[in-house]
Amino acid sequence: MTISGLGPHGERAAPPERVTLLPEDKAAAKARAFRVAVVLHTLESDWARQQLSGIVGVLGDCGTVVTHVIDCGFSPTEQVKALDGLMAQKPDAVISLPVANQEVALAHARLAEAGIKLILLDNAPTGLLPGTHYGTLVSADNFGLGLIAAEGLSPHLPKGAQVGLLGYTADFFATNEREIAFSQWMQTRRPDVTIRQEGFTRIEDAAPKTEALLAAHPDLAGLFVVWDTPALKSAEVLLRQKRPIPMATVDLGEQAAIGLAQGAPFAVIAAQQPYLQGVAAAQTTVLTLLGRLTPAWIALPGIVVTRENVVESFQRIWRTPAPQSVLKAVGLIS
Amino acid sequence: MAQDFTEISGLARGKGRPRVAETAAPSLVDLLNLIRADDPTTRHELERKSDLGRAVVSDRLTMLADLGLIDESELGTATGGRAPRLVRLAAKQGRVLVATLDQSALGVGVADLSGKLLTEHHEAFELTAPPQALAERLITLLRWSLDRQASPAGLWGISLSVPGTVPGSAGDFLTRTPAVLPAWEGFSLVEMLTRSFGAPVWMRSSVDTMTMGELHGGAGQGLGSMLFIKVGRRIGAGIVSEGRLFRGAQGATGLIGALPVHLGDRTGTLDALAGSDMILREGRLAAETGRSAFLADHLRRGGEITAIDVAQAAQMGDAACVDILTTSGRLIGQVVATLANTLNPEVIVLSGAIMQTNDIILAAVRETVYGASHPLVTRDLRIIRSQMGSSAGLVGAARVGAELLFAPSFLKDWVMQGSPLKHPDFTAFRAELDVAPPPPPLSPPPSRGAL
Numbered sequence: 001m002t003i004s005g006l007g008p009h010g011e012r013a014a015p016p017e018r019v020t021l022l023p024e025d026k027a028a029a030k031a032r033a034f035r036v037a038v039v040l041h042t043l044e045s046d047w048a049r050q051q052l053s054g055i056v057g058v059l060g061d062c063g064t065v066v067t068h069v070i071d072c073g074f075s076p077t078e079q080v081k082a083l084d085g086l087m088a089q090k091p092d093a094v095i096s097l098p099v100a101n102q103e104v105a106l107a108h109a110r111l112a113e114a115g116i117k118l119i120l121l122d123n124a125p126t127g128l129l130p131g132t133h134y135g136t137l138v139s140a141d142n143f144g145l146g147l148i149a150a151e152g153l154s155p156h157l158p159k160g161a162q163v164g165l166l167g168y169t170a171d172f173f174a175t176n177e178r179e180i181a182f183s184q185w186m187q188t189r190r191p192d193v194t195i196r197q198e199g200f201t202r203i204e205d206a207a208p209k210t211e212a213l214l215a216a217h218p219d220l221a222g223l224f225v226v227w228d229t230p231a232l233k234s235a236e237v238l239l240r241q242k243r244p245i246p247m248a249t250v251d252l253g254e255q256a257a258i259g260l261a262q263g264a265p266f267a268v269i270a271a272q273q274p275y276l277q278g279v280a281a282a283q284t285t286v287l288t289l290l291g292r293l294t295p296a297w298i299a300l301p302g303i304v305v306t307r308e309n310v311v312e313s314f315q316r317i318w319r320t321p322a323p324q325s326v327l328k329a330v331g332l333i334s
Numbered sequence: 335m336a337q338d339f340t341e342i343s344g345l346a347r348g349k350g351r352p353r354v355a356e357t358a359a360p361s362l363v364d365l366l367n368l369i370r371a372d373d374p375t376t377r378h379e380l381e382r383k384s385d386l387g388r389a390v391v392s393d394r395l396t397m398l399a400d401l402g403l404i405d406e407s408e409l410g411t412a413t414g415g416r417a418p419r420l421v422r423l424a425a426k427q428g429r430v431l432v433a434t435l436d437q438s439a440l441g442v443g444v445a446d447l448s449g450k451l452l453t454e455h456h457e458a459f460e461l462t463a464p465p466q467a468l469a470e471r472l473i474t475l476l477r478w479s480l481d482r483q484a485s486p487a488g489l490w491g492i493s494l495s496v497p498g499t500v501p502g503s504a505g506d507f508l509t510r511t512p513a514v515l516p517a518w519e520g521f522s523l524v525e526m527l528t529r530s531f532g533a534p535v536w537m538r539s540s541v542d543t544m545t546m547g548e549l550h551g552g553a554g555q556g557l558g559s560m561l562f563i564k565v566g567r568r569i570g571a572g573i574v575s576e577g578r579l580f581r582g583a584q585g586a587t588g589l590i591g592a593l594p595v596h597l598g599d600r601t602g603t604l605d606a607l608a609g610s611d612m613i614l615r616e617g618r619l620a621a622e623t624g625r626s627a628f629l630a631d632h633l634r635r636g637g638e639i640t641a642i643d644v645a646q647a648a649q650m651g652d653a654a655c656v657d658i659l660t661t662s663g664r665l666i667g668q669v670v671a672t673l674a675n676t677l678n679p680e681v682i683v684l685s686g687a688i689m690q691t692n693d694i695i696l697a698a699v700r701e702t703v704y705g706a707s708h709p710l711v712t713r714d715l716r717i718i719r720s721q722m723g724s725s726a727g728l729v730g731a732a733r734v735g736a737e738l739l740f741a742p743s744f745l746k747d748w749v750m751q752g753s754p755l756k757h758p759d760f761t762a763f764r765a766e767l768d769v770a771p772p773p774p775p776l777s778p779p780p781s782r783g784a785l
Contacts, residue, residue, distance in 0.1 A: 010434075010441055010456035010724025011690055012642045018650070101453060126443075126453050129552065131721040143457065171453050171482060180455060180478070187474070296690060296723065 004181065005143025007297035008124040008173050013141065014295030016280040019287055021062070029286045030063030036285060037068040037086050039079065039096040040121075044071070045229055046253045047274045050318060051121065054278020055095060055285075062286045067091055074202070076103035083107040086116075093117035093285050101125045101171035109133050119285045121277070123173040130296035135288040138281040138298045140272040142174040142250075145302040146181025149248035152268025152304065153222050154190055156246040161221035162194045164213045166206065166234060168226050169199040175226045178250055178270075182224050196220065206230030210237040224248045228256040228269070235265045252305050252317055260310050261329035271303040271317050358397065361386055362749045363742050365394050366423070369404060370740055373448065374420040376410060395421065401752035402427055402487060423448055428490040428753075429483060430735040431476050431531065434540060434727035435468070435496050437461050437567050438687075441724050442475040444483040445732030447490065447739070449550070452483050454728050461497065465521040472523075473530050480531075490754050492527055492535045493735030495543035495727040497568070499586045505741045507534030509763050514539075529767055534760050536738050540564065540727055541588055544685055544720075545572025545579055547730030552722045553683050561679040562720075563590075563670055565662075565686035565695065567610050571673060590673070595665050608665040610641040610688055616658045617644030626654035642691055649692035656694055663698025670699060671706035678711050685720035693719070 003013040036059055040048050056066050068086065072079040079099050084107060086094060094111055098104045098120060105125035111118050118134040122142075128134055157163060165182060168175040186193050198213040200206045206225070210233070214220060222245055223238070225231035231249035238245060246267035249256060251274075260266040277300055284294050305313040311330060314322040327333045361384070368383050369375055381391050398404040405424045409417040425448035432451070434441040438461070443454035459471060480489060491507075498514035511524040514537075524535045538546075545554075545562040554560040554574060562572035571588030573580040580587055591605035606612065618639050621629035628647040629639055648655035670682060682703070684696055700717045707715075720726055738744065739754055748757040755761075 004458070006439060006456040006458060007723070008454070008456075008725075009722060010436075010439055010687075012646075012687055014646065014691070126451055127551070129721040129725070130723075169482075176455060180457065180475070184457075184471075293693065296721075 002301060003141045003144060003299045004147055005141050005177050005299070007299070008126075008137060009130070009296065011130075011295075011297040013297055013299035016276065016283075016298055016300060018295050019136075019280055019283040019298060021058075021283050021286060025286060025290060025292075026062050028290055032289070034062075034064040034092040034286075034289050035067045036064055036093045036095060037070070037089065037091040038066060039068075039070045039072060039082055039086070039094060041072055041074050041079075041097050041099045043069070045251075046318070047227075047251050047272065050274035051278040051281075054275040054280075055282045056278075058279050058282035059285070062282075064282075064286065064289075072099055074099055076100040079104050080107040083111060087111065087114050090114075091116060092289055093119060095119045095121065095281055095285055097121040098123045098125050099170070099172075102127075117285070117288050119281055119288060121281055126171075136284045136294045136296060136298055138277055138284060139174060139300075140277060141299045141301050142177035143181040145250045145270040145272065146178035146183075147185050148270035148302050148304050149178070149224050149250060149268060150182045150185035150189075152270070152306065153224060153246060153248040154186075154193075156267045157190065157193055157222045160192050160194075162196050162217050162219050164210075164217065164220045164223040165195050165197045166209060166213065166223065166225040166230065167197060167199045168230075169201045178226050200230060203230050203233065206233035207237050210234040211241075214238075214241065214243065220245060222246050222248070222267075227251050228253040231266075232256065232259075235259060238265055250302075252303075252310075252313060254323055257305075257310055257314050258323065258325050258329065260305065260307055261326040263307055263329075267306075269305040271305045271313060273300050273303065273317055275317070275319055276300055358394065359746050359749055361390065361394050362398060363745045365391070366398060366403060366745065366749065367740060367742065369421055370423050370448070370736075373425075374408070374410070374422045376418040376421060378418065380421065401749070403749070403752065425450065426485060428487040429480060429485045430490060430732055430739070431480060431492045431533070432728050432731035432735060433472055433476065433492075433494050434543070434724055434731065435461060435472075435494065436540065436724065436727075437497055439724060440468075440471060440475070441728050442472070442479050443728040443732065444479045445728075445735065446485075447736060449729075449733040449736030451551075451725070451729050451732050453479060454725060455479065456724055461515070462517075465517055465523065469521075469523055469526050473526065476527075476531070487753060489531055489533045491533050491735045491739050492531060493543075493731040493738070494535065494537045495540045495731045496537055497540050497566075499539050499584075499589070500537045500542075501584055501586070505536075505738045505744060507536055507738070507744075507760065507763075509766075512537065525767060525770075528764065532755065532764065534754060534757075534763075536735060538731065538734050539570070539585070541570035541572045542579060542581065542585070543728075543730030543734060544722075544726040545574060545730065546733045547722060547726030547728065548572075548683050548685070548720060549574050549577075549579065549730075550733050551729040552720060552726060553681055553718055557680050559677065559679045561670070561673055561677060561682045563666065563682065563684050563699075565609070565666065565684060565688050568605050569609055569666060569669075571670075573673075573677065574679075575677070590669050593669055595668060597661065597665065604665060604669055608662040610686075613644050613658055613662055613688065614639065614641040616661075617641065617647075617655060620644075620654040620658065626652050628652040628655065641688055645688045645691040645694075648694045659688075659692060659694035660698045663695035664702050666695065667699040667702025668706065671703045674703055674707050674711055674715065680714065680716070682715065682717045683720050684717070685722070685726060687724075689719050690723055 112133040120137045228251040252271040425446040440459035441456040508524045560574040569591040620626035
């Protein structure tokens with residue numbers, strides 16, 4: 001396993017094997033009948049559904065009940081409200097994906113003060129410490145995902161090209177890492193390339209921000225968007241403006257997989273393994289509740305997905321057959 | 335917008351009367367530091383603690399508010415009459431950029447003026463790379479971080495944590511780059527940062543900043559005494575006594591890695607016999623000879639072994655790696671026990687990337703210190719692993735930056751102008767840099783916001 005990035009506190013990543021559950025762990029968890037709540041940024045994306053599937057399945061194996069699954073709609077205010085509301089329910093643990101940094105840090109810290117174990121997904125607000133406020137952060141190697149995107153997009157960029165980078169303006173560990181890594185790779189390996197940057201605050205803003213980027217830099221020869229849902233909005237803009245420039249993004253959602261299989265607009269996708277990340281988060285939660293030591297940061301490597309391996313990557317990541325449209329686009333069925 | 339009182343004071347001055355700046359500055363410095371020490375406070379508390387009269391406190395607070403240095407917009411809790419106005423440092427007005435330069439990683443962050451870290455990022459970076467590459471990467475990351483955390487008064491200072499002793503204990507900002515590492519001889523990092531960001535630069539050893547970070551944001555919060563041990567290629571100690579970091583005469587405290595220790599019939603420094611270079615060397619040997627099944631497998635698959643791999647293998651139960659780390663932990667424990675018996679700390683905190691990945695060294699240090707110390711020393715002593723990781727260095731650098739910005743000796747010369755960027759020594763230094771020959775060019779700068 002190669003992990004390129006460092007954790008939110010500079011930690012070296014631990015592999016998910018560190019939180020493997022032994023039969024006696026499962027038996028001990030079943031005997032104690034834990035209750036766990038899950039707080040996610042959204043329940044609308046393929047990524048969130050897969051992550052939840054991994055979490056719920058493993059917790060079910062361990063006799064642990066998932067009492068709440070809360071969709072915060074990317075809103076820090078909603079998340080603070082949800083976490084404060086959960087305090088009264090007194091779950092044994094909360095698995096949460098913090099949607100922002102400073103705005104949600106104190107609400108997460110309050111859980112720890114109330115004796116509720118906290119496992120974080122994807123983001124650790126500045127000031128929260130492993131062992132004090134939360135047990136473990138489970139995430140993809142987001143720095144590695146940014147590197148995969150840059151390396152995959154590079155062959156499609158002519159010498160001296162301008163490449164767009166559509167980032168997320170929220171102070172969010174995962175997207176920050178992808179953005180930093182993409183730029184670092186380009187600067188060190190493709191110094192001829194100039195990065196033109198724009199940021200979106202809400203997914204709905206991705207399309208107008210893409211339009212702004214294209215208007216300001218008409219010669220843009222490529223585009224990286226930090227995850228697939230906004231990337232699809234950007235892709236619609238490119239299609240509308242008849243600008244067939246290659247794109248790179250993170251996460252192999254169904255629509256992104258179709259775009260990749262058709263050879264446009266996606267040249268490469270750096271994929272997370274949300275199901276396995278969910279499994280690791282649930283295993284970590286059980287071990288934390290049993291009082292076992294868990295590492296500060298568990299990271300899973302990203303997967304390079306191109307048109308050539310999109311079908312098997314889809315199966316590997318989503319644990320379901322690839323859509324018919326993908327199979328048709330790559331010529332595996334007629 | 336903040337008002338500059340030096341000009342007003344000049345105009346309002348009558349013949350023979352001292353400038354307002356000359357009379358007001360000391361009380362402004364005192365009041366501002368009282369506010370920082372007890373944030374938030376009230377006018378009543380300030381009158382009581384400052385020994386200044388009500389009218390003077392009121393006048394000075396108005397000046398500080400006009401300068402944009404304090405905020406009185408919030409009401410406190412009423413205790414009978416009207417709710418008092420809370421007086422706070424206007425911490426969000428300005429920013430302090432912070433960075434940690436470690437042997438194999440670079441960390442950057444942004445803090446507010448109270449020294450609270452607002453955001454951070456860490457990435458792998460080998461400090462053996464040419465200094466120019468380090469400067470480029472550091473400036474790029476700092477600029478990106480600052481763009482994402484803009485503030486009304488902009489950047490006020492840069493505080494760096496570096497892997498070596500920074501000579502001198504004065505709080506002055508730097509006007510040249512100390513040769514912390516051999517490769518930094520003639521390297522003008524401080525000058526480059528000042529030119530790029532137009533803000534004063536301070537520098538402290540990583541042991542100093544991590545100790546400060548642990549004291550103010552980690553296991554040392556609220557404690558009067560603490561011993562902080564950083565384990566890496568070098569092993570160093572940070573000493574906290576009476577709630578303050580002890581820096582000695584030249585800032586060269588806690589260099590325990592240079593102490594001689596014995597391992598069987600071998601004698602060497604603690605760095606050489608217990609540091610991460612030893613762990614790496616012994617780990618490679620264990621892999622090559624097959625003593626470590628875990629590392630041998632890693633090697634066979636083409637992986638390059640690092641000290642972190644050895645530590646992770648030990649945590650996963652590899653017997654050979656457990657032996658390596660236990661040896662390291664016992665040697666460190668012998669030296670730490672001596673310090674513990676000398677200083678009688680409330681807590682000993684072990685830190686460093688190796689410490690984060692396993693509990694073996696911690697266990698060996700505990701065993702050795704408890705076995706070799708006076709019962710009174712160990713009666714309430716806690717020996718723990720830092721939970722802060724490399725964040726300790728950033729949190730501590732932020733704290734150092736905030737303390738030095740508002741240190742009375744520095745503050746007295748800028749408080750009337752409302753910004754340290756207008757400090758006469760700093761404006762003189764910038765003018766000097768403007769006429770000095772420019773350093774060798776860096777790579778073309780990326781577009782704004784790009785990394």
